[in-house]
Structures are given as structure tokens and as C-alpha cells.
Amino acid sequence: MTGSRAFIPPARPVIGEEEIEAAVRVLRSGMVVQGPEVAAFEQEFSALVDGRHCVAVNSGTSALQLSLLALDLKPGDEVIVPSFSFAASANSVRLAGGTPVFVDIEPGSFCIDPDAAAAAITPRTVAIMPVHLYGHPAKMEQIMALAQAHGLAVVEDAAQAHAAAVNGTPVGAFGIAGCFSFYPTKNMHSLEGGMITTGDAEFARKLRLLRNQGMEQRYQNEIVGANMRLTDVAAAIGRVQLGKLAGWTEKRRANAAYLDANLKGVAVPPVDEGAHHVYHQYTIRVQGGQDEFQAGLKERGVGSGVYYPIPIHRLKPFLNSDGSVGPWKLPETDKAAGEVISLPIMPSLTDDDLERIVAAVNEVAGA
Ligand SMILES: *Cc1c(COP(=O)(O)O)cnc(C)c1O
Secondary structure, eight states, rough: TOOOOOOOOSSSOOOHHHHHHHHHHHHHHHHOOSHHHHHHHHHHGGGTTTOOOEEEOOHHHHHHHHHHHTOOOOOOOEEEESSOOTHHHHHHHHHHTTTEEEEEEEETOOSBBBHHHHTOOOTTTTEEOOOOGGOOOOHHHHHHHHHHHHHHHEEETTTTTTTETTTEETTTTTSEEEEEEETTTTSOOOOOOEEESSHHHHHHHHHHHHHHHHHHHTTTTOOOOBBOOHHHHHHHHHHHHHHHHHHHHHHHHHHHHHHHHHHHSBBOOOOOTTEEEESSSSSOOOOHHHHHHHHHHHHHTTBBSSSSOGGGGSOOOOOOOTOOOSSSOOOOHHHHTTTTEEOOOOOOOOHHHHHHHHHEEEEEEEE
């Protein structure tokens, strides 16, 4: 038992002095809405995605929704998406007027199974949305080949995977759109915020129009658009965080390597060949029940989380109208939902924290 020592939370968002100073600087300037800070943030984020165009928006969900709106989905158009993800992945498809088609994951990476995606293609399929879950990149080379063969768009949900890569190519640099989130618990944040990355200048322009009422010039509306602008205050915070991302990512990876080497009696997260994992979450599998395991960790002062206990295809908005589960058979998804536990992995963990996490997990696993 660790009794008197502080509880280690599952995540610890950073709002440091530099972030506060950046926000105050913008607030004092009086120019707070989308402006020069947003433009600079977009410019700087571009370095993370091989120089692609970047369009900042007010959340990761907005990034996904706007990308799909820009594809002009028509009712009945299908988007293939893993069910083992945060609901935003499928919500965005619905919000953009499309129909999510759920597919299974690979048991190792927890990411979309390319063969399952291939099997789910129908004449109505317009896009595939791989999710780089927990910071592990999906099998993008296979997904891109599949999409090219069938003329499909690829929208990457990179909300958890800033700076993850496959064989040196960063996530967000594969599909027509890469969608990042800057929610406080993500690997970097801007309080709330998101970024869309694209290699297509015309697509980027369309995203900029959609983000701002369909206007480039004020009151010269070209198309119907939303207001999904990021504030300059948020962008200033995001720029500070972006400057720290590389160091934080290295610390996350070092923490993961320590846990990999020292955890016993649980399945540690495997990494695909060629994958650069950025450990938004460090997710183990346990047998015999997550609740008990989490309770054991908590008793020992270690927080944890289950992402996600209910696969999206089992959530109410995605059930059949009679309340039954849709036609999908997703055994790996259901299995993962009943086994996964994410441990603290954030950059601020100390050596002592890491030792305590290992001791707690090994005790509970052996108990
Ligand atoms: C966080 C997250 C989102 C949504 O991002 P927000 O900024 O919270 O809107 C989408 N997809 C995944 C996989 C996420 O983890």
C-alpha cells in the first residue's frame, strides 16, 4: 500500500506559466478572435505533417465533421469507421449527413483492420476513416492502397496521435484530410481546438470557407458554412504546447518503454513494425474483469481509465430503430472493450510514479 502518497491521476493536462502568459498577451491585445495567432499556429503545425496545408477549427469533432462536409456526403453515403473509438468518430459521419459502417479492429494495435475495411466496401461507400487509436498509427499503407483501388476518400482521425508516423510518414499526411484534437487531455492542447491537414489546396480553401459561414471576403458568401473558428487565445496556447510536443512525446515513449520492460502478468501494448507510437494512452489487457483491476489500482494510489467500455455500434444513437444492435459482428472490438485498461503515461510522471505504477499493476495482476 502506498497510503499517504499522492494519487497518480490517469491524465494531467498542462496549463503552464508560458501558456497563461500567451493567453494574457492575446487578451490584452484586444484581438481575440481568429487572426494572426491562428495563422501562425497553422503555419507551425504544418511542420508536423510534411508541410501540408493546415486549417484550425474549434475542436477535433469539428475537424472531422468539416472534412466530411467538404466531401459533400449525400444521404445514404457510407463511411467505414472502426467501432472501437470515441463516439466523435461516428458522430461526425452522422453530423455530415452520412452513414457510419462499423468494422472491426486488429487485436494488437487496436486500430482498424484493413481486411475488415475491404470487406465492408459497398457501392455506397465514399470514405474510410481510420482512427490512430491511443497514439498508435493505423495501417495507412494498406488503407491508402485500398482507398485508391476503390476511389474512396480517406479521412484520418488523428485526434490521439500528434506526431505518430508509419515508416517515417506522419499521420495526417496520408488521407485527403487528417483531423487532430487539442482537447486538454490530448498529447497537446489549446483548451479546446482542432486542426485539419490536407495536401490539396482546393480542399483547404473549401475547409476555410466551411469554417467561416462560407465566406473568404466578408459578406461575399460563396457556400453555406458553419462557424467553427478557433480563437486567437486558444491558438496562442496551442503554439506554446506545440513547441513542447516533441519533448513530451519522447517522455511518453520512454515511460512506455519502462512499463513494457517491467509490467508482469498483463498484456502490454504491441507496436506494429514501422509504427511510431506516441502513447496518447498506454493500454494493457487484463483478464478477469476491469472493475476489480481498476479498484485494485486505485487502492494503491494509481488512476486508470477504460477507453472505451462500450463500442460505438452498441451506443444508443447507432442502434436499430427497435433498439437492437445493427448487423455488425465485431468480435475483436467487443473483446477489447471488456479487457482494456489505460494506465497513466503522461510526461509529468516521475521515476517514483513509474515504480509505483509497476508495483501496483504487478501486485493486482498477481493477486
Ligand atoms: C478526442 C477525440 C475526438 C474529438 O476531439 P474533440 O476535440 O474532443 O472534439 C475524436 N476522435 C477521437 C478518437 C478522440 O479521441
